[in-house]
Amino acid sequence: MREKHAGSTQTLLSRIMNPKYVMVYATVIIFLIIYIYGAIRYGSIGFTTLRTFVNFFTDNAYYGISAVGMTMVLITGGIDLSVASVQSLTGMLIAYGYTKLGISPVYTMLLSILIGVGLGILMGSAIHYLNVPPFITTLTGNFLARGVCSLISRESISIDHPLINELAGFKITLYHLVDGQWEKIKPITSISLPVLIFILMIILGTILMQHTRFGRNVYAVGGNEQSAKLMGLPVARTKIAVYAINGFCSALAGIAYVLVVKSGWNMALQGGELEVISCAVIGGTLLTGGVGYMIGTMFGVLLKSVIPALITFNGHLNSWWGKIATGALLLLFIVIQKAVVSYTDKKKA
C-alpha cells in the first residue's frame, strides 16, 4: 500500500480517536471548558451543584427532544422548519381540547402525535417526489401549523387537568449515601418527566442511528444520495420516514412543553426551530448531511443551557449576551467543521 495506516488492530485508543468523532469531541471539550470556567468563577455560589447541572437538562428539555428528530433530518441533508410550530400546535390542541371542549388530554396527545407524523410524511413526500427544496416545504408546514394553531385560538389557554398536573408534578428526587443512610441531595435535586423523555429519546435515537439498518441508510442518504441510490438503498422510504420521525419528536416535544408551562399559546416557541437546528449544529451535525451524533446533539443542548446559566450566575451581564454567545458558538463550530472537512479533502488529494 502506498500509505501506512494505523492498522486493523482495534485498540481502544484507535477506536476513541476515530476522526469521525472529532466534532463531538469539540462540542464536549467546549462544554467542559465553559463548565470548568463557571465552576471556578461561580463554584462558591452553587454552580457546581448537581441541581445546577440537572437544570441544564431541564431548561431546554423540549428543544432537546425535538433536536433528536432534527439531527436525523439534518443527517439526510434536509432541514425542518416546522418543528416549533408543531410543538405549539400540540400545546394548543391539548389546552383547547381540554379547557374548551372537555376532551381528555390522552386523546389530544395521540391526535397531535398523529398530526406530527402525518405532516412529516406529507412534507417528506413533497421533498422526495416533487423535488421541492426542504427549506420551502417545511416553511410551508411551519406556516400551516402556526396558522391552524392561531385559528383554534389566539389566547393563552391554561390547562388544569389531573393527568397533566400529575405528569408535570412527576419527579424523581435524587438521593445519595451519607454515613450508610440514603439522604436527599442538598439542594434538593430532582429529575422531571421532560428530562427523562429527553434522555430516553437520546438513547433511542442513538440505538436507531447506530445499531439498525435504517440508521445506516439515513447516514448513507446524507453522505451521498446518488451513491445510496446506486448501492440499492431504499432512499425514498428512508427520507420520508426521517421526516415522519421528526414529526413524532416535535409532537412529543410539544407534550413536554405543555408539562413545563401547563398552557397552550398560539405564539409559543416562536423561532424555536432555529434554536433546535442550532443545538444540532453546535452538537457537530453537518448541515450538508451525513455527519451527526445524538450524543453530540445532547451536548449541544447542554451548551445552549450553560451559557444563560453563566449569565445568570454572573448577575451583571444581560440576557442578550446569550444570543451573541450562541451566534459566536455557531460561527466557531461551522468554521471548525469547514476546517475538518477541508483537511480530510486535502488528505485525500
Add this chain to the structure above:
Amino acid sequence: MSEKCILEMKGIEIEFPGVKALDGVDFSLRAGEVHALLGENGAGKSTLIKCLTGVHHKDAGTILLDGREITPVSPQHAIEMGISTVFQEINLCPNLTVAENIFVGRKEFKHRIINKRAAELMKRFHLDIDVTRPLSYYSTAVQQMVSIARAVDIQAKILILDEPTSSLDENEVQLLFSVMRDLKKDGIGIIFITHFLDQIYAISDRMTILRNGRLVGCFDVKEIGKLDLVTKMIGKDMDVIFNLHPTQMKENAGKMLTAEHIGAPGAVREISLEIKEGELVGFAGLLGSGRTETAQMIFGANRPTQGTITMKGKTVEIKKPFDAIMNGIAFCPEDRKRDGIIGDLSIRENIMLAVQAKRGFMHPLSRQEQNELADKYIKALSIATPDAEKKIGELSGGNQQKVILARWMATQPDLLILDEPTRGIDVGAKAEIQRLMLEMCEDGVSVIFISSELEEVIRCSNRIIIMRDGAKAGELEGPFDADTQNRILQIIAEGSTGGEEAGK
C-alpha cells in the same frame, strides 16, 4: 470457461435529448470470462453499463439474463438479479466507515460482525486498514478497492468494473487481477472497462469495441494486436470527407505563448511549450495523460505551482480565468454541460458573457450591441435556432458547442484553447467547428486543439504534441503523411521513443 452466455444484450438503443447515446449495440457475456468493453469517451460504454444496471432505461432492444428477458428498473433491482457494479465515479458514502460502506443495504449490520468480516475481506485485498474509520479518511485508491470489495462480496452472477484501475498503482492492479481470476474460477462473468491497453491484454478473454454509440465489433483478445485495437477504438470516419488542410504558417510568425516548466502536482509533472502566431497545435494522448490539465493551467482554471507563462513576449501572472481572458486567452472546456453552458440563460446571454466579464458589469453592453453580437455569431457559425432568445439548454450538443465557441470568439482572443470541441456532436457540426478553427488561424489567432480523435487532430494541426502520463511524450511537426497516425499511436501505446526528431 464455458461457451454459454449468461448475459445477452441485443439491439440496445438509448436516446438522450439531442443525442443518440446507443444505437443498436449488441453485447454478450459468458460465464467465467473477463470481457473488456472498449471505446473512447462518449462512445457509450458507461451508458451501456447504466442501462444494464437500471440507471438509464433503454428505448429499444432486449436484455437476456440466463436466457430470461429482464428489464432492470433500478440499481436495487439489478443487484437483486445478481448484477453487481463498481461505477466509474466512486459510488460510496464518504461519511460511513469502510465496513459500513461494504455492508450497507445488506443483511448484516451489527458493528462487531461487519467490522470483522470487512477486515477479513480487506485482507483478501492485502489491505491492512482500520475498517472502522470513515471512508473519506483514506486515499482514492483505497476507496476504489473498497468499492470493488463491496461489489465482489455480493454474491453476483455478473460483476461490472467501470474503470476500476484509474487510481490504482501497479501492485494494486495485480492484486485486483488476482481477485478477478478467483472470481472467474467461480464462474462469474466480469465486464471490464478500462483505458489502459496493457491491462486488457493481461486479464481479458474477449473484447467489445464501441464508437460513437455504435458497435464496432466483438473480438477475441488473442486475435487482435494493440495497434489494430487502437485504430478500431479511435476510428477513421471515412464517411466524413472534407477538404480541410492546416493553414500555411507565415514565415516570420512571432511567438504567441511560451510556457516554461509549468506543472501542478497530481495533474501535470512538468511541461514546456511554445506556440507561434496563427499556429494550430494539436494535443494528442489518452484521457488523464495531462492534455486537459495543461490547458487548464494555461487558462488559470487550475493554478500551476511552478513555471512561467509568457504571452506575446510579456510574462504574465495568471491566477484565475479572468486574468487569462484579459491576456487574450480563451478556453472551451471539455465538459460542456458542467463547465461551459449556463443552461437557463439565452443564447444571447451566453454569447456575451465572456465579453461582459472582460468589461466588468458596470460597463454593460447595450441590448442593441448584445443583439448584434448574438446575431453576428449565430449567422457566422450557422447556429440552428429560431432566435437569440432561446435557452441554450434547449439546443442540441453541436449548437451548444458553437455558442460556447461564439462566446470566446466574441472576446477576440489571441490564443484559443479548445478541449474536445467536437465530442458528442454530429459529423456536420464537427466539420464546421474544424473549419472555424482553421479560419481563426488564418486571421492570426493561435489555437490549441485537444481531441481524442486522432484523425481530426492530424487533419487540422500544424504541429502535434503527444501527452502521456502527465508529461510530453513526443512532438511531431507537420505536414503530416499517412504514416503519422501510426507513429502517434506508437508513442501513446509505448511511450516516448524519440518522437522529438520525427518530422524535422
Add this chain to the structure above:
Amino acid sequence: MKKKRTFLIPLLLGLVLIAAGVFFFARVCRLKDTVYKNYKVSLSDASISEVFHGNLDEAGVREAFNAAVAKNEKNTPAAGDADLLSEMSAGQDSAGAEPEGAQELQDAGQAARGEETEALTDASVTEDGAGKAAASGKDAYETVFPDGLKDVNSIRTANRMIPILFGAGALLCLVAALLVIRAKKLDFASIMRSKITWAAIAEILILIVCLIVRPDFFNISYQPSTGMLYGSLIDIINRSSEITIIAMGMTLVLALGGTDLSVGALVAVSGAFALKLLRWDVTIYNTPGDYSVYPFVLVIIAPLLTCILMGCFNGFLVGQLQLQPIIATLILMVSGRGVAQILTNGKQFTTLYTPFRWIGQGSALFLPTPIIITVIVVAAVMIFVRKTAFGTFVESVGINRSASRLSGINAKKVIMIVFALTGFLSGIAGLIYSSRIMSCDSNNAGLNYETDAILAAVIGGTNMAGGKFSLAGTIIGSIIIRTIVTFVYYFGISAEATMAFKALIIAVVIVLQSEPVRNWMSKRAKARGAARGGVL
C-alpha cells in the same frame, strides 16, 4: 420590417383618460383642502357624495354643504382625543415586552396608526386656527364656492367622472396590453407558463374577492389635514414596503442559490441603532421628545452602514469561506438581535423626533413616505441589476458557478455585493419599521421578515435553487402576501392565522412550480403543440 404600433392608440387614450380622472380627483381634493384651510374640518367622502350627487338646486346645496361641514366638525377629533390616541400608541410600543398578545396589540396599533397621525395633526392646528373664517361673517358655502353654482357644478361633474374615467382608462390599458401580446406574437401558452402571470392572476383574483366582500375596497380618499391619500389599496402597498424592499435583495440571494436568514435581525439592528443615535444616553435624555442627539444625517447613514457591514460579513462567509448560506446567515440571525439589544441596553427607546417620524408616517407627493422610498429603492435596484450586466452575472453564477468562473466572472465579488446589498436594504426597511412605531423593538422588529421576503420572491417566480429571477414578480409576490393579510383582516381573523392561508397559497404555488409537475405540463403542452401541427 416596420414594427406595428397599433397598441399605442388605446394606450395613449387610456393614459389620457386616467390623467383626466386624476385632474377631476384633484378638483375634489382642492375642495377638501379649501374647507380644511378655512374650517379645520376634514370633509369625508360620504358627505361629498351626499351633497353633490343629487340634483339639488343652489339653496339645497348650500344647506346640505353647511350641514356637512358642521357634521364633520363634530367628528373631527379634539385635542383630548389626540392625547388619548398617543397614549394608546405609547402603550403599544411597550407592548412587545409582554409576550402574550403583543403581536395582536401591535397589529391593532398598525391599523389605528394612520388615523392617529391625522388626529394629532388636526389637534395641533385646530386650536390656533379655528373659527378664523367664521369671523368674516360668510357661511361655509360662500367661502368655499365664491363662484356659486358654477363651482358646485364642477365638483358634481368631477365626482361623476372620476369612476368612469378611471374605469375606462384601465380598460383601454388592458386592451393595449393584449395588443402588445398579439404584436409580439407571444403565444398564449408561453405567457400562461410564466410564473409572473400566475402571480398576477392570483393577485387580481384576491382583489376581486376583496371588492365583493367590501364594495368600497378600491376607494381612495384625500385627507387634507395630512395632505395624504388614504385607501385600502394604498394601505396594502404602504404596509408591504418593508418586505418589498428586503425582497429585492432576497431575490438576488435566491438567484445565487442561497438564502439570507439574517434580514429580520438586521431590521432590528438598524432600528435600534437609529434610536440609539436619536436618544443616545437615556439616563441623560430621559424623556422622549422632538429632538435628536446626533445630526439626523448620521441617524440615517450610520445604521445603513452597519447593515452593509453585516451583509458583507454574510458575503464573506458564503463567498470566501464557501459556507452554506443558510447556516452562515443563521449566525447573524441569532446574534443580530443580541447586538440590537446591546445597542439599546435592552430597553425600548421611543422618540417623537419629527424628521424621523416622516420616514415611516409622513407623506410625499400625496402618498405615504414608505411608498415613495420603496419606489425609489426598487427603481434603483432594478436599474443597477438590469441596466448593468450585474443581473446576468448573478443568474449565471446561480445557474452554473463553475462555468461562470471559466467565463471570467468573479463569483466571490458577485456574492459579496449581493449580500451587502441585501444588508443595506434590510437597513432601510429597519428605519421605516422603527419610524412607524417611533421606537425600537429588538425582539419583534422584522420578525419573520426573512420568510416573508423569501416567499415574496418564490411566489414571484424566482427559483430557490438559483437561476433566473424576476424583480417585478417579487413585487407582485410581496403585494400578494400583504393583500392576503388585509383580506383576512376583513373576516376578523387574526394576523397570525393568515399564516394558514399563506401556507395554502404557497403550497399550491410550489407544487405547480415543482420539477415533476412542470415537466408533466410542458410534455402536455408539447403534445398539444404537436397535435396542432407544430410551430417550429
